[in-house]
Amino acid sequence: MILIRHELRQSARPLVIWTLSISLFVAVCVFIFPTIEGEMDVVGEMFSAMGAFSSAFGMDRISIGSFMGFYAVECGTILGLGGALFAALTGAAALSKEEQGHTAEFLLSHPIRRSRILSEKLTAVALLVLVLNLAVFGVSAVCILAAEKFVPWKELLLLHLANLLLHLELAALCFGLSAFLRRGSVGAGLGIAVILYFLNLLSNITEKADFLSWMTPFAFTDGADLLIEGRIDPARLLVGLGFAAAAVAAAYQKYGKKDIQ
């Protein structure tokens, strides 16, 4: 518990900054919609007929003329990508920052097993991701209630739950990577988040690249799929959980025997 508290304190500032930034963008989108709602039918038709671009963002399957269609595409992208960057950066730095900042000697000179260090740091990363997602969900629900006078709870919960799972998986992947890194965690975290995001865009553009959707957790947060299917694709979710579990297992395996510099 001591390390969890310590990690949460150390990450409090970036958590607040990322949460406020994502919440602000989501709130702006929510409040903008009523003012452009009248024009959105035309815009929606235009966006749905832009070929690969429309496919990439799922706009060929849902209309951004409806509030949830607009929310899933616009706010889903902001939350998905913004939260993914936060989760990736937090996960990738979790272990490597100790060696990079030369605090590993301080931490590891205390009577605490490396496996416990990993468990507490992993818990802290998961809590940070959870807090960000809950806060953005709360802000979003309040803003929707204020702007639309009605909250489509089922769709909203589904979208945010899928994004939470995406962020947790990404955090776990980067946490695994963190055990192998000594420095450069920022670049690695950003790189992984962006690559996985673009893999999903590619897989949406052409069926030939559909296999890529099995490699990226962004696939099961696709707003169009979630709204049409009304559920998270269980197969892709399971594959994602498998990747996350493998990354965490690799972190325990590596860090338990790693020479600390």
Next chain:
Amino acid sequence: MKRAVELRHLTKYYGRARGIENLSLTVEEGEIFGFIGPNGAGKSTTIRALTGFIRPTAGSARVLGMDTASQMPQILAQVGYLPAESAFYPGMRVREILQLSAALRKKDCRAQARQLCERLELDPARRAEELSFGNRKKVSIICALQHQPRLLILDEPTSGLDPLMQREFFAILRERNAQGTTVFLSSHILSEVQRNCGRAAIIREGRLIACDSVQNLARTAGARRVAFHGRADLSDLDGVRDLQSDAAGCSFLFAGSINALMRRLSGGELEDLTVTEPDLEEIFLHYYKKEGEDR
């Protein structure tokens, strides 16, 4: 007497690079033990193996009777470690760092921490990033001492401390040692090892080249510092090293035949003569001298 540290054929390679090779030594409980060597000799590698930061390539290390390969948390509960360079988490105050260290040990160390802060003149309200190198060192010293460990492992402990603070630090060490704490002191400052340690080991290029009491090391080196005022012909005399001469006389380390030396000196014109034990620095140079560097 129990052994505080026991290294058996300890070897560490970083890939192909040598860390330490076949290092064996023991430190008894209650000792203040010096570990001497220049930068890159393997002192820090040895310490990192003792504290569990690295895994040895071969051999074993036991600390306070426990195996570092399997009992590290139990070992670290009774060890205070002072790293050569002190680094702390950003944004934390000294008080918070000390509290974190105590909490990680599940101990209430507030009284000890307060007392040590007073003796080392460290303000616990200051932020770590505002501290000078010396003050950061003090924070590490208190982290190492506040839980009253059985064994202290100190890596270059006085770097950054001013002479008064160094004196206070060694006074604290001697008090702790009198209470039974073992001290493993790694340093390249030979005078502090000579003043404070009963025994010492000398490490060179990853290998142990001598380990004995500081007095015996001087004898083992077999050299004496000879100084005289006047003139004497020392040319081609075997065993002369570190010869320093001027118009008034000369001084040198001598490890050759005393009879041969006396014959040369009696053939000269001497005003006075002193023969003394060499200090640790001279012993160190003796062990580190390479062939062809005798004079």
